[in-house]
Amino acid sequence: MPQEDRRTRRTRRLLRDALVALVLERGYAGITVEDITERADLGRATFYSHYTDKDALLSQIVADLQAELDSRLEPLLRAPSVGFSGKPILEMFRHAAEERDAYRVILRGEGDGRALREFMEARSAAAAMVFGHRARAMEVTPRIDIDVLARAWVGEQVAVLRWWLEAEPQPLSAEAVTHMLLELSLRGRYWANGFDGEPPTASGEGSPD
Amino acid sequence: MPQEDRRTRRTRRLLRDALVALVLERGYAGITVEDITERADLGRATFYSHYTDKDALLSQIVADLQAELDSRLEPLLRAPSVGFSGKPILEMFRHAAEERDAYRVILRGEGDGRALREFMEARSAAAAMVFGHRARAMEVTPRIDIDVLARAWVGEQVAVLRWWLEAEPQPLSAEAVTHMLLELSLRGRYWANGFDGEPPTASGEGSPD
DNA sequence: ATGTTTTTAAACATGCTGTCCACTATTAAT
């Protein structure tokens, strides 16, 4: 005894897939409700018996995806050395690869960036919490403002993830790219042994140029 | 002998300001051409004698801003130690502070993220060029893929810039926040003296969790 | 003062929206 009618499940899935496919083809602003129902092979009236408008459908898609990602991440975020293992980022990249098209819609900023903003805000909040918790646990004042740190870390992930999802063909494995990301975030692009160029002149700032 | 009629200059500026203000209030999708002309106190027909539609106006705004930023950045990008001084990032943050509202519109992803994508793509291309040039000049193979590096660096900047521009009141000075950003990018959040938490267990990856 | 360019209101056809209706098809449960 399924709680949901088989028809509604089918309809919602069809609408979801149609929206995602069409947005990738023509952009969110370029498609109408009728375009969606036509692609899904459904009557236009059916759309409105499930969602109030295009935005509501997109919101639902994003909410479902976030919930799925959160449930996948939840166990990983309880581990003691979060932020050093790279497991959560890897898990996010894997999830994104599985739901590639939906992620592309979100990361492109379709829907006037609302979905992307919400996505990044959720990730940033989680990151800030982890960073803050660790700082308190070790009784240490972080060198860098925690809000800046969290935004930067998430911005990095999201920008690289978008590039990675849009690249054709995938140039790097999820493992390789997340490893680079973690490596970069932990140690920076300048490394003591000079792998990535010369060091800044002094101990901090104020180089000649 | 001004090259442009005084009226067209005035009209374009009014339309530009009206669009930016309204987008911040109601979102790009939530405003009509008539809303814009009403706010600008102009006839609706006037709009169409300057731009084909809302998108064209937004594109123009973004193009103007990019051109202004590029001309400001150009001299800084010729300096030998670019990427270590932090001057270009600081200049970008200053420019953004001056044109705060327009930047907010872009960075929020209004217009289905097109403006933001173009902005980031332009910055990433510039960054990749600098990184690539330096790697070749020093005859060194960068530890991290240059495309990943460029996207990560730009993603970091943009995410923090957005947070900084939206924060009320401004919690950090442009100098302070860009210094953190550069610091973070060069040396990472983990630092040999353990400022930001424990080091990863081994020399690289593969921690217990 | 004059010829040029810009701004304007009004009217128009077109297309999308969101709602409603009566009707049909599918479903889950008996």
Place this chain on the structure above:
DNA sequence: ATTAATAGTGGACAGCATGTTTAAAAACAT
């Protein structure tokens, strides 16, 4: 297999935004 409930459908509707065109008025440069 029958049935009662629920979901899907096509059609019609008013409302609204779009983008174009017109002829007249206003602002402009010289």
